[in-house]
Amino acid sequence: MTPPPTRDAYRDLLVKLMADDSRLYCLDSDTGLFAGVDFASAADRYINVGIAEHNLMGVAAGLAASGKIPFVNTMATFATTRALEALKVDIAYSGLPVRVVATHSGLSAGHLGPTHHALEDLAIVRALPGFTVVTPADATATEEAITQSVDLPGPVYLRLGRKATPALEAGPIELGRVQHLREGTGVAIFACGPHPVLACLRAADLLAADGIEAAVVNVHTLKPLDEHAIVTAARAAGVAITVEEHWRCGGLGGAIAETLSEHAPTRVARIGMPDTFAKVVGGQEHLLDHYGITGERIAATALTLIGGTRNDPGLP
Amino acid sequence: MSTPSTSTTTGPATARGTGPVTDRIREHIVAMCAGPEGGHLGGSMSLVEILTTLYFQVLRVDPADPGAEDRDICILSKGHGAIALYAVLAERGFFPAEELATFGRPGSRLMGHPVTAVPGVEMATGSLGHGLPLANGFALADPARRCFVIVGDGELQEGSVWEAAMSTAGLGLDNVTVIVDRNGLQITGRTEDTVPLEPLADRWRAFGWAVREADGHDQAQLREALTTRVPGRPVVVIARTVKGNGLPAMQDRVESHYARLGERQFARAIAVLRARARRRCS
Numbered sequence: 001m002t003p004p005p006t007r008d009a010y011r012d013l014l015v016k017l018m019a020d021d022s023r024l025y026c027l028d029s030d031t032g033l034f035a036g037v038d039f040a041s042a043a044d045r046y047i048n049v050g051i052a053e054h055n056l057m058g059v060a061a062g063l064a065a066s067g068k069i070p071f072v073n074t075m076a077t078f079a080t081t082r083a084l085e086a087l088k089v090d091i092a093y094s095g096l097p098v099r100v101v102a103t104h105s106g107l108s109a110g111h112l113g114p115t116h117h118a119l120e121d122l123a124i125v126r127a128l129p130g131f132t133v134v135t136p137a138d139a140t141a142t143e144e145a146i147t148q149s150v151d152l153p154g155p156v157y158l159r160l161g162r163k164a165t166p167a168l169e170a171g172p173i174e175l176g177r178v179q180h181l182r183e184g185t186g187v188a189i190f191a192c193g194p195h196p197v198l199a200c201l202r203a204a205d206l207l208a209a210d211g212i213e214a215a216v217v218n219v220h221t222l223k224p225l226d227e228h229a230i231v232t233a234a235r236a237a238g239v240a241i242t243v244e245e246h247w248r249c250g251g252l253g254g255a256i257a258e259t260l261s262e263h264a265p266t267r268v269a270r271i272g273m274p275d276t277f278a279k280v281v282g283g284q285e286h287l288l289d290h291y292g293i294t295g296e297r298i299a300a301t302a303l304t305l306i307g308g309t310r311n312d313p314g315l316p
Numbered sequence: 317m318s319t320p321s322t323s324t325t326t327g328p329a330t331a332r333g334t335g336p337v338t339d340r341i342r343e344h345i346v347a348m349c350a351g352p353e354g355g356h357l358g359g360s361m362s363l364v365e366i367l368t369t370l371y372f373q374v375l376r377v378d379p380a381d382p383g384a385e386d387r388d389i390c391i392l393s394k395g396h397g398a399i400a401l402y403a404v405l406a407e408r409g410f411f412p413a414e415e416l417a418t419f420g421r422p423g424s425r426l427m428g429h430p431v432t433a434v435p436g437v438e439m440a441t442g443s444l445g446h447g448l449p450l451a452n453g454f455a456l457a458d459p460a461r462r463c464f465v466i467v468g469d470g471e472l473q474e475g476s477v478w479e480a481a482m483s484t485a486g487l488g489l490d491n492v493t494v495i496v497d498r499n500g501l502q503i504t505g506r507t508e509d510t511v512p513l514e515p516l517a518d519r520w521r522a523f524g525w526a527v528r529e530a531d532g533h534d535q536a537q538l539r540e541a542l543t544t545r546v547p548g549r550p551v552v553v554i555a556r557t558v559k560g561n562g563l564p565a566m567q568d569r570v571e572s573h574y575a576r577l578g579e580r581q582f583a584r585a586i587a588v589l590r591a592r593a594r595r596r597c598s
Contacts, residue, residue: 047456047487054476055449055483062453065439067385070453085443090450093440094432 003167006160006194007033007103009139013146014071018042024150025063025070029056031103033073053078057086057098064096069150075109076102076118076159080125087155092128095154099146100125105135106193106245107273107291108162110283119273122192123250125157126223133223134175135159135192138168141220148175163284165194168218176221178229184213187302188237190230192219192252195288196243202295207302214302222252227259234266239305241269243298245288248272269301337372337407338364339593342562344403344416346577346585353420353428354576358566359468360400362499362532362557367397367404369538370464370495379409382435388461389454391438393447394468394497395429402426402434410436445474448494452480455489464542465494470502473511478523484550485524492550493542494525497532499559503573520552532557563588 003009011033018024019042028034028048039046049056053074060070072079079102080087091098102121109116126133132152136142142160149156152175173179178190181197182204191200197218204214215233219226234240240260242253253270260266273291280290288294341364349355371377375388392401399419406413411434418424425433429442439450447465455463471477484492498516500507507513517527528541532555541553559573560566563585566575577585 049452049483050486052479052483054445055452055480058446058449058476058480059453059456059483061439062450062455063457064453065450066454066457068457086446086449089440089443090446 002164003139005162005164006136006139006142007101007162009142010101010146010158010160011037013143015039015042017146017150018045021069021150023067023069025068027056027060027063027070027072029053029074029078031073031075033103053083054086057083058090060098061086061090061094061096064091064098065094069097069099071099071101073101073103075116076105076121077116079157080118080121084124087125088128091155092130095130097153097155099149099156099158101158101160103160104162105159106161106195107278107284107287108245110162110287111281113281114277117278119245119247120250121157121159122222122244122246122252123254126251126255130154131223132156132175132221133159134221136173136220137192137194137197137218138165140167141173144173145175145220159193161194166198168197170218173218173220176224176226178226179218179220180215181218182214182216184215185236186212186214187306188215188217188233188240189243189298189302190217190219190233190240190252190256191243192222193245195284196245196293199288199293199295199298200243203298203302206295206299210303212302212306219252219256222255225255225259227263230256230259231264234260235264238266239302240266241271241298241301241305243271243293245293246272248274267305269305271298271301336593338368339589341368341400341403341407342589343586344406344413345399346563346582346589348399348402348416348419349575350577350579350582351420354574355399355419355428356396356573357575358501358559358569358572359394359497359499360397361561361563361566361572362497362559363397363400363466364561365533365535365538366466366495366497366555366557367400369535369542371404371408373535373539374542375464376462377436379436382410386461389438389451389463391441391447391451391463391465392430393441393465394444394471395441397466397468397497398426398428398430401430401437405434405436408436444468444471445476448477448480448484448492451492452483452487452489455484455492456487459491461491463492465492467494467496468502469496469498469500469507469513469516470510472496472513472516481520481523481525488548489550490546490548494550494552495542496552496554497557498554499557499568501559501568501570501573503570505570516554520554525550525552527552527554529554529556531555533561562592
């Protein structure tokens with residue numbers, strides 16, 4: 001049975017939590033995610049501010065500064081580009097417990113086009129001091145992330161998608177710690193988000209057929225980064241790949257490269273959206289395929305890294 | 317517990333010895349502008365009566381318990397008026413007035429724009445257009461508290477103010493009051509030559525707000541306007557002020573926006589303020 005989309009899983013869990021915890025607020029910005037939802041006794045804690053993202057974040061900050069715990073709903077690109085100053089000055093500066101639930105991340109807005117894609121949000125939000133940044137890889141992990149986020153003292157950025165994605169069949173996640181999905185020392189592959197993680201698992205299968213055991217590490221928490229686990233995996237393998245539904249600059253790849261160059265210099269190949277806006281029309285899967293965020297590409301990259309050749313066009 | 321202040325801001329000199337509190341506040345502002353970094357002189361002087369009326373006559377706040385849950389909220393959205401806010405908070409008892417001498421110096425918590433490390437400062441401001449969205453949140457959290465936002469008139473050129481204003485009215489947040497420090501100037505000149513704001517009262521009415529106008533240097537008028545409540549509607553008080561009020565050489569001049577006063581300018585400014593105070597008391 002296909003699990004619900006991550007944003008639906010989040011929605012349903014939030015409504016349940018709000019019933020029993022009067023601190024929790026649900027702030028909406030005309031997303032439509034809560035259409036038809038019966039908040040019952042919590043109805044006065046659902047507030048739709050309309051299409052107004054700066055106001056949305058300011059309202060969240062004011063509520064949080066008053067002892068409430070607001071979950072804020074908008075699309076990932078609007079949260080981090082349109083409303084960035086409010087995230088920075090009103091929320092991050094004061095370390096307020098606002099939970100920014102950013103849907104339609106990466107290429108998940110598909111054919112809706114580049115104005116709705118979020119390929120920059122991880123680079124932006126991880127630069128803000130005090131933010132916890134999480135990209136769960138399936139609906140179950142989303143629920144776990146929310147449960148663990150409620151009482152975190154500072155702000156949280158929760159990166160969700162749009163359509164349903166498969167269940168990972170992995171154990172529970174722990175915020176701040178990576179999740180090891182495959183063990184191996186042939187190459188260390190780090191990923192975040194549903195499609196990148198699934199692509200890495202496919203790559204691991206392809207590499208296994210070539211006799212290479214790849215470690216696949218689900219880095220659901222980009223900030224704070226589980227540096228110890230990342231360094232350990234990279235040291236064991238000697239080469240590393242990062243995979244994300246994000247521009248190659250500044251997101252997961254950037255974070256891993258920063259950490260490894262400081263603690264355990266390792267050759268890191270970053271797989272993600274190249275330095276372009278999406279120039280073709282298509283759904284999320286088509287775009288991922290077109291721009292090379294695939295198991296086949298990851299496996300080929302691994303072989304190139306291990307083989308030490310410079311033939312892969314993805315490498316400089 | 318927060319109680320409304322019963323302090324008076326007019327009348328003879330107090331125990332501190334130099335005159336009514338607004339005179340002392342103006343002297344504090346001038347002194348901070350004579351420090352190593354200088355300060356936002358003009359836009360702080362235009363705020364003096366607004367802040368004094370709020371903190372001494374209107375706000376339910378307790379200097380001994382700045383975080384009291386039942387307190388009213390006041391956000392200085394025009395954060396560059398910080399030195400006026402610091403002077404008022406000090407006079408009101410949130411921290412010792414001696415600390416004002418540390419303004420802008422290494423290790424001080426008194427920065428050029430206010431931050432929450434300072435007792436009495438609710439949120440860090442400085443980038444314009446943030447105060448009203450924040451106040452919307454504070455107001456929603458507790459309908460029993462009043463939330464005041466002080467904005468500059470140049471600040472009204474930021475779209476985020478109007479985005480929030482639609483929301484305040486749309487949500488019926490009648491515990492929100494905005495005060496516009498309508499001094500008519502911004503860095504590059506008159507507001508009306510840059511982005512005209514008039515008809516300003518009509519704009520706010522069109523956004524669903526109740527409008528009051530007041531002489532921004534007349535505390536009786538300000539008190540009347542700031543205690544106005546209109547069921548179901550937020551209130552905006554357009555306070556007509558003079559940038560640099562109190563120093564005739566600076567008044568209504570663009571140059572007053574930011575000043576670093578040398579020794580002689582500082583001495584002259586203090587002399588002017590004290591002469592004015594004496595004329596008022598005689």
